[in-house]
Amino acid sequence: MPDAGDVSRRALLGGLVGAAAWSLCGTAGAAAAKAKDKAKPLASKAVPVVQDIEHGKRGTTLTLNLQHSMFPAPGSRWRDATTLVFVPSHFRVLDDRRVDTVVHFHGHKTTAAEAMKKHQLREQLDDSRQNAILVMPQGPVRAIDSSGGKLDRPGGLGRFLSEVRTTLQRAEVSKALAAAHVPAAARIGAVCVSAHSGGFGVTARCLKHGGFDVNEVYLFDALYGEVAAYLDWVLERRSQSAARSRHKLVSYYAGGKPRSNSLALIKSLRQRGIEVLHEEREGQLSRAEITKGRAVFIRTRIDHSRLTYQTNGLRDCLYASSLHRRLESDWFADKDGEREIDRRP
Numbered sequence: 001m002p003d004a005g006d007v008s009r010r011a012l013l014g015g016l017v018g019a020a021a022w023s024l025c026g027t028a029g030a031a032a033a034k035a036k037d038k039a040k041p042l043a044s045k046a047v048p049v050v051q052d053i054e055h056g057k058r059g060t061t062l063t064l065n066l067q068h069s070m071f072p073a074p075g076s077r078w079r080d081a082t083t084l085v086f087v088p089s090h091f092r093v094l095d096d097r098r099v100d101t102v103v104h105f106h107g108h109k110t111t112a113a114e115a116m117k118k119h120q121l122r123e124q125l126d127d128s129r130q131n132a133i134l135v136m137p138q139g140p141v142r143a144i145d146s147s148g149g150k151l152d153r154p155g156g157l158g159r160f161l162s163e164v165r166t167t168l169q170r171a172e173v174s175k176a177l178a179a180a181h182v183p184a185a186a187r188i189g190a191v192c193v194s195a196h197s198g199g200f201g202v203t204a205r206c207l208k209h210g211g212f213d214v215n216e217v218y219l220f221d222a223l224y225g226e227v228a229a230y231l232d233w234v235l236e237r238r239s240q241s242a243a244r245s246r247h248k249l250v251s252y253y254a255g256g257k258p259r260s261n262s263l264a265l266i267k268s269l270r271q272r273g274i275e276v277l278h279e280e281r282e283g284q285l286s287r288a289e290i291t292k293g294r295a296v297f298i299r300t301r302i303d304h305s306r307l308t309y310q311t312n313g314l315r316d317c318l319y320a321s322s323l324h325r326r327l328e329s330d331w332f333a334d335k336d337g338e339r340e341i342d343r344r345p
Contacts, residue, residue, distance in 0.1 A: 049167060051082070053176045058126045059088040060177055064167055068159040070137045070202070073149030082138040084112050085164060086122045090327055091131055091180045098189025099165065099182055100132035100323045103157075104314075105139060107197025107222070108146075112138040119196065119308040120344055128318035129327040132192075135164055139202070146224075148202025157210030161188045190244055192216040192321055196308045197224075204229035216248040218317040220308040223251055223261040231268050234295055238274060243322035250296045250317050254304055262297050269295050282311060288335040291320040312342050 052063035062085040071078040093099060102125060106115035116122060116136055125134050137160070140147060150156050165188055167173065174181040191214050195203040200219060204226030207214055217230070233247055240246040253262045269276050277293040279285045282300045290296050302310045316339075319331045334340075 047081075050170065050172060053173070055176075056122075057089075058122055059086055059091070060180070061086050061122065062168075062173065062176075064164075066137075066160070066163050066167065068150060068156070068163045070139055070149035070151050073152075076147065076149050078140050078143075078145075078147075078149060080138045080141055082112060083160075083164065084116055084134075084136040084138075085168065086116075086125065086134040086136075087168075087177055087180050088122075088126045088133070089180065090126075090129070091133060092326060093182055093186050094131070094324070094326075096189070097183070097186045099168075099186050100130070100189040100191075101161065101164075102130075102132050102134050102192045102194060102318065103161075104134065104136045104194040105148075105196070105199030105202050106136070107195075107199055108140075108144045109142050111141055112136045115196070119314075121309075121314060123344075124309060124312060124315035125318060127312070128315045129325050129329050130318050130321065130323040131326040132190075132318070132323050133168075135161075139199070144198070146198040146201030148205055151202050151210070152205045154209040155211035157206040157214075158212040161191070161212055164188075188212070190215045190323055192218065192318070192323065194218040194220070194308075194314055194317070195222045196220045197222050197304065200224050200226060207233040214247070215244060216317075216321055217250070218314065219249070219251040219253075219258075220313055221252060221254050221258045221304050223253065223258045223265065225257075225261070227261050227265050227268075231265060231272075234269060234274060235272060238272075246294055248294055248296075248322070250290070250293075250298070250320075252298045252300055252307055252313055254300055254302065254307060259299070266295075266297055283338050283341045285339065286336050287316075287320065287332055287339045290316070290339070291332075291335075309344050312344060 047065050049065055051065055054061040064083045065081045066083050069081045069083045071080055104121055106112055121134060168182040169184055193203050193214050200222040208229050234249050237247040251262050253259045266276050266278055274295055276295045277285055277289055279298045300307060308314055
């Protein structure tokens with residue numbers, strides 16, 4: 001028979017072993033639970049579609065996060081899904097329920113927000129008094145890169161514009177825009193695409209297979225390539241004479257590649273029977289001529305970084321466009337003489 005000391009020692013040893021076993025079980029259980037939690041996909045925080053609404057004296061600027069904006073895109077390192085939309089205070093959706101739209105692609109080594117401000121794009125649209133909105137997707141951020149991400153893909157422009165329209169029809173946006181809101185029955189109307197510098201690439205691909213018929217294109221020292229795409233696009237509507245039915249191209253150029261490509265495109269268009277207006281000194285063409293012209297090329301002395309805005313290039317393209325203007329303007333008061341060149345600060 002064991003004595004009391006043996007029983008006591010055995011009980012103590014059993015208790016220690018049991019405690020250790022429970023401790024090991026508890027540690028293993030905690031580790032298993034932690035591993036299970038780690039294996040669960042992290043719930044992604046939803047990013048608001050409407051990031052910011054900024055009211056200014058000229059209109060409202062919306063910062064949007066859109067699924068069909070340029071990026072992110074498969075195979076691209078760019079991740080910014082931002083699109084900026086500016087709606088002038090004077091904008092109204094009229095009886096035709098169409099929202100005329102100006103899409104601008106910024107150039108290299110900048111951002112959409114920086115280019116919008118520096119190139120005074122909102123101010124130029126507002127000054128043109130055209131009844132249209134400005135849409136500006138974020139391209140490659142401060143990079144030398146002409147890729148357009150999802151807008152390079154077939155149907156990309158059509159999907160993008162459709163999402164812009166439905167986003168503008170959201171309740172919180174309609175409330176913010178007040179009288180300038182976009183009603184549920186509205187659809188995208190005429191589209192003019194503007195590009196500075198490296199924005200030529202995505203512009204060309206939107207023309208080739210974007211899934212939406214672009215009415216007009218304005219290139220600001222941007223014809224670095226894709227000359228055949230621009231030629232084919234102009235020729236697609238060569239038999240159309242009505243302003244909103246034809247394809248109109250305006251190309252401003254200073255020197256270098258945009259100059260040589262513009263001269264080559266002028267030659268190709270003329271060989272195919274397209275009347276080309278070529279202004280070799282800025283201001284030679286009248287306002288009536290650049291309004292009626294189908295292919296207009298303007299040589300300018302303004303340097304590359306200021307060419308879009310220094311002499312109101314975008315404003316004058318919009319004045320001379322097929323867009324509908326709601327407000328009175330004296331821009332055509334002297335439409336037949338050499339046009340006056342207005343400079344922005």
